[in-house]
Amino acid sequence: MQTPPTNDGGTNDSGTNGTRANGSELVRFDKVTKRFGGTTVLDRLDFSVSTGKHVTLIGPSGSGKTTILRLLMTLVRPDEGTIRVDGDYLTHEERGGQLVKAGDRHVREVRKKIGMVFQHFNLFPNMKVLRNVTEAPVHVLGLDKDEAEQRGRELIELVGLTEQLDKYPSQLSGGQQQRVAIARALAMRPQVLLLDEVTSALDPELVAGVLDVLRDIATTTDITMLVVTHEMNFARDISDAVLMFDQGRIVESGSPDKMFSDPEHDRTREFLSTVL
Amino acid sequence: MNLDWNWDVVGDFMPVFWEGVAITLRALFLGSLTAFALGLVWALALRSPYAWVRWPVTAFTEFVRNTPLLVQLFFLYYVLPEWGPSMSALTTGIVGLGLHYSTYTAEVYRAGIDGVPVGQWEAATALSLPRGRTWLAVILPQAIRRVLPALGNYVIAMLKDSPMIAVIGALDMFGEARNFSNETFTTEAYTIVGLAFLVIAYPASLLIRFLERRLVLTS
Numbered sequence: 001m002q003t004p005p006t007n008d009g010g011t012n013d014s015g016t017n018g019t020r021a022n023g024s025e026l027v028r029f030d031k032v033t034k035r036f037g038g039t040t041v042l043d044r045l046d047f048s049v050s051t052g053k054h055v056t057l058i059g060p061s062g063s064g065k066t067t068i069l070r071l072l073m074t075l076v077r078p079d080e081g082t083i084r085v086d087g088d089y090l091t092h093e094e095r096g097g098q099l100v101k102a103g104d105r106h107v108r109e110v111r112k113k114i115g116m117v118f119q120h121f122n123l124f125p126n127m128k129v130l131r132n133v134t135e136a137p138v139h140v141l142g143l144d145k146d147e148a149e150q151r152g153r154e155l156i157e158l159v160g161l162t163e164q165l166d167k168y169p170s171q172l173s174g175g176q177q178q179r180v181a182i183a184r185a186l187a188m189r190p191q192v193l194l195l196d197e198v199t200s201a202l203d204p205e206l207v208a209g210v211l212d213v214l215r216d217i218a219t220t221t222d223i224t225m226l227v228v229t230h231e232m233n234f235a236r237d238i239s240d241a242v243l244m245f246d247q248g249r250i251v252e253s254g255s256p257d258k259m260f261s262d263p264e265h266d267r268t269r270e271f272l273s274t275v276l
Numbered sequence: 277m278n279l280d281w282n283w284d285v286v287g288d289f290m291p292v293f294w295e296g297v298a299i300t301l302r303a304l305f306l307g308s309l310t311a312f313a314l315g316l317v318w319a320l321a322l323r324s325p326y327a328w329v330r331w332p333v334t335a336f337t338e339f340v341r342n343t344p345l346l347v348q349l350f351f352l353y354y355v356l357p358e359w360g361p362s363m364s365a366l367t368t369g370i371v372g373l374g375l376h377y378s379t380y381t382a383e384v385y386r387a388g389i390d391g392v393p394v395g396q397w398e399a400a401t402a403l404s405l406p407r408g409r410t411w412l413a414v415i416l417p418q419a420i421r422r423v424l425p426a427l428g429n430y431v432i433a434m435l436k437d438s439p440m441i442a443v444i445g446a447l448d449m450f451g452e453a454r455n456f457s458n459e460t461f462t463t464e465a466y467t468i469v470g471l472a473f474l475v476i477a478y479p480a481s482l483l484i485r486f487l488e489r490r491l492v493l494t495s
Binding site for chain 1: 401414
């Protein structure tokens with residue numbers, strides 16, 4: 001097995017290397033290990049993403065891609081290693097010069113910089129579309145209701161669902177639900193948006209609408225994106241960098257052009273031949 | 277003893293019968309509210325991360341669920357006042373019914389909460405919703421909606437247990453019938469009360485069946 005290249009995820013420019021900490025490093029994993037039972041899903045993983053970059057994680061299922069997103073969202077906690085977001089430790093905090101497990105309040109503060117869209121949307125079925133989008137801004141960011149609704153309407157317009165404001169999620173198609181979920185995540189104004197196989201659960205004819213919205217967001221905003229997807233054309237379009245994972249390690253990384261047209265490693269070539 | 281049906285007896289019974297109906301419905305309504313509220317408290321406490329919260333609640337609910345309501349009513353009415361404040365017979369009856377059934381509704385809530393998909397918790401985490409808000413706005417509305425029919429079934433079960441409060445002197449419709457029959461050496465009152473239970477319980481169970489179908493269809 002090849003040694004994984006270090007920390008160049010998200011750096012488009014091959015001249016600069018992400019290992020040298022700089023101010024624009026938004027997400028950084030240091031020697032992160034995650035095990036589930038006896039299986040090591042991530043093995044001392046190092047990587048970083050620079051501010052504003054769009055990084056796509058590819059690889060066979062079980063290679064640890066989704067786990068990276070779930071670690072960032074604190075849905076699972078690392079067994080070893082540290083994760084930093086915008087310079088702050090995510091699940092650790094420094095106390096008296098020591099790095100200790102962080103308390104809930106600290107985690108909550110750092111986590112606010114991150115938003116996530118899930119494969120199965122996970123909209124709140126008991127709330128109408130608009131309230132799905134305004135719930136967290138009101139109760140987490142402390143916006144007043146009118147302001148949150150104003151912003152909510154703008155976001156729902158952005159994802160093209162103004163007509164559906166007053167419907168319940170169950171009255172929408174899968175594609176529409178996922179677009180609401182995107183608006184809901186953006187309403188928190190995260191610095192990083194995590195997209196976890198957001199089109200995998202959709203009927204084929206609904207995929208394009210969701211990807212169009214995401215392309216739009218990728219090109220018109222400066223939000224940083226971490227994307228796990230099997231839509232390789234989409235990945236090629238929006239990514240600044242592509243990381244190929246296998247067995248919890250980064251096998252290879254580079255620009256989408258290089259990765260999709262001329263990958264260096266057999267493992268990458270083999271994987272791409274199965275999905276392209 | 278007179279085995280013929282006598283409408284005059286029925287007429288004589290009616291004034292106290294209505295008083296009894298009022299007490300039965302009051303005990304049922306307040307007892308249900310108590311059971312719904314306390315059951316939710318138990319269900320949440322049983323999910324506490326702290327063993328010192330879970331343990332006493334487990335012990336208490338198991339104890340209450342596995343001892344007869346009748347014994348509990350006697351205990352609350354005759355034994356408890358020796359240490360604490362004494363309550364009227366009706367209040368004791370309501371507390372007894374509510375407490376007893378809260379240990380069943382706790383299980384119902386537990387099942388409802390467990391039935392909320394894990395993705396809902398994850399979405400709440402991803403949005404950093406505070407714990408209280410997650411429960412109040414996301415989890416409980418979904419959990420309770422799904423278990424409404426089950427809660428309704430316990431209200432009917434409670435209705436059928438409610439005559440037990442007569443043994444501590446709370447005159448529900450059965451208690452009134454017993455007193456009336458003993459004083460007049462008649463039996464019509466028991467028949468009336470039996471029918472009255474049916475008249476309340478049957479439409480209620482139809483309503484629950486309707487609710488069940490509706491909730492299943494729309495969720």
